[in-house]
Amino acid sequence: MEPGDGPGALDLHGDEEIIEVVELGPPGPDDLAEEMEDVDFEDEAAEEPDAEAWESEDDEGVEDGMEAQDDSEVTFSLHSDSVFCVSLDPKTNTLAVTGGEDDKAFVWRVSDGELLFECSGHKDSVTCAGFSHDSVFVATGDMSGLIKVWRVDAKEEVWSFEVGDLEWMEWHPQAHVLLAGTADGNTWMWKIPSGDCKTFQGPACPATCGRILPDGKRAVVGYEDGTLRIWDLKQGTSLHVLKGQDGHQDPLTCVASNQDGSLIMTGSVDCHAKLINSATGKVVCVFKMESVTPKAPISEGEEAESNSVESLGFCNVMPLAAVGYLDGTLAIYDLSTQSLRHKCQHESGIVQLLWEESSAVVYTCSLDGAVRLWDARSGKMISEYRGHSAEILDFAVNKDASIVVTTSGDHQAKVFCVQRPDR
Numbered sequence: 001m002e003p004g005d006g007p008g009a010l011d012l013h014g015d016e017e018i019i020e021v022v023e024l025g026p027p028g029p030d031d032l033a034e035e036m037e038d039v040d041f042e043d044e045a046a047e048e049p050d051a052e053a054w055e056s057e058d059d060e061g062v063e064d065g066m067e068a069q070d071d072s073e074v075t076f077s078l079h080s081d082s083v084f085c086v087s088l089d090p091k092t093n094t095l096a097v098t099g100g101e102d103d104k105a106f107v108w109r110v111s112d113g114e115l116l117f118e119c120s121g122h123k124d125s126v127t128c129a130g131f132s133h134d135s136v137f138v139a140t141g142d143m144s145g146l147i148k149v150w151r152v153d154a155k156e157e158v159w160s161f162e163v164g165d166l167e168w169m170e171w172h173p174q175a176h177v178l179l180a181g182t183a184d185g186n187t188w189m190w191k192i193p194s195g196d197c198k199t200f201q202g203p204a205c206p207a208t209c210g211r212i213l214p215d216g217k218r219a220v221v222g223y224e225d226g227t228l229r230i231w232d233l234k235q236g237t238s239l240h241v242l243k244g245q246d247g248h249q250d251p252l253t254c255v256a257s258n259q260d261g262s263l264i265m266t267g268s269v270d271c272h273a274k275l276i277n278s279a280t281g282k283v284v285c286v287f288k289m290e291s292v293t294p295k296a297p298i299s300e301g302e303e304a305e306s307n308s309v310e311s312l313g314f315c316n317v318m319p320l321a322a323v324g325y326l327d328g329t330l331a332i333y334d335l336s337t338q339s340l341r342h343k344c345q346h347e348s349g350i351v352q353l354l355w356e357e358s359s360a361v362v363y364t365c366s367l368d369g370a371v372r373l374w375d376a377r378s379g380k381m382i383s384e385y386r387g388h389s390a391e392i393l394d395f396a397v398n399k400d401a402s403i404v405v406t407t408s409g410d411h412q413a414k415v416f417c418v419q420r421p422d423r
Contacts, residue, residue: 070387072414073403076113078106083407084127085394091135093398095152096405098413099126105140107152110398110405110415117155122146128169132176137192139178141169147180149192158193167206174216181207187221189233200231200238208252213278214261220278222252222266230264230281240281248272250308258314263335265321267309273323275335285338289325311352315360320376322362324350330364332376342379346372351392356401363404365392371404371416385416 081101088110089095095116099105105119105126119129119140128141137158141147145163150156165183172179176192185202187210205224212219218239219231226248230240250269257264257278264276273287289307311324319335328346330353333339348367355362360376369388374381390409397404397418404416 071385072387072416074110074113074415075387076106076108076413076415077411078108078115079104079411079413081411082390082393082409083411083413084125085129086396086405086407086413087130088396088398088405089131089135089138089152090133090399091131093403095131095135096396096413096415097129097131097138097140098407099129099140099142100407100411101125102411103142105129107138107150107155110403113415116152117150119148119150119157121148121157121160128166128180130169130171132171132192133173137171137176139169139171139192141166141180145182147178149178151193159190159195161190161195161197163188165206167208168210170210170212172212172216173214179210179212179219181210181221183207185223187219187231198233198236200229200236202229203227206251209255211255211257211264213257213264214259218261218278220255220257220264220266222248222255222268224251226250226252226268226270228252228255228266228276230278242276242281242283246283248274253309254311256313259316263314265312265314265323267312267323269308271307271309271325273309273312273321273333275321275338287321287323287331287333287338287340289323289329289331310350313353313355313362315355315362315376316357318360318376320360322353322355322376324353324364326350328366330362330374332362332374332379342376344374344379344381348391352395354395354397356397357399359401361401363395363397365395365406367391369408369410371395371406373418383418385418387414387416388412 079100079102083098083100085099087097096110097107103122107116122142124142124144126140126142131138137149138152139149145166147161149159151158163182167181169180178190180188183206185204187200187207189198202223203225207221208224210221222228227243229238232239248268248270252268254267264278266274271289275284277284307327310326314321321333323331326349328348330344332342334341346366350364350366353364362374362376364372371385373383388408388410392406392408395406407413
């Protein structure tokens, strides 16, 4: 991120005094240096003589205009470039895996940011990373299509495979089976660690998103040409193909299913979100975001126009779905009436959203570097957490919704403790 790019950066730009006061806070330079060592920042910063250390701090200060406030408990800073993806281990929620533009992936402890092991050997940006359902294995995948699987307790690589350019990767919800979609339109499925393999051939264009349905027997895959296929994983055949009017006009960006897998929702660059009956393959309804006049000045030209669905998901406890748009709109739709219930506006684009497992609370992360919690019943924001000096690129919420782990363009991953007044 260029100096002075982010919201807030402009206010502080060039006013080093303010930045210094904010950066230092009450502790003196020595205390701060000690703290920094604990948090596992670059060691040089802590060991340099004061003058030099603070000089580099100042430079960062301009870039890190958003960093005036840091609500995080733990910062993981072993990545040397943007951190693209994060997953928590499903069994204990005590481990995170992160992958980044530095061609590295790390498995580390959420409680203190302590490194468990590095998933070494990638030659391109690591864009996909996740644990198996029982946390026995962790898989990492890079953009060039190299996928590696590691046994977590032994910290050793047990399997690797190279496919075409990787678009997405997901573990099966009940078995040691890995699915991945590639730029040539194929979806691959492997048994781990034996490597037994099956492919599902889509159209000759990228398989841009995919999700295994909760029954573990079917997968839904979206493609760049706007089509959608529901695959039978055992037979290797497509049960339903949605195209033309039933598909999207533009590439699919995301897909989700409700808890029992009866409903699927798809999002696209065409700004439509479609609700689909997974058993019949029929479109139940289409949610269209009526275009609002962009807030950006017209001089910015076409950029102000661009919008797309970036993320979506179903609420587990009420018939609600949330759709996050690039223009910063979070739309809460009521599935029983198929109507818009709330519109929650963000200052900048939504990157991803997640529902809390057992309540009507939606989490969003956005390009302004903040995580926000929204009450979907009222449409009101519950709280906001900051700490990153660049956009958040991915995040994960643990099972009991007490912590959020984020990754960012500022080369860091952070752990936030979520305190909620209603608990």
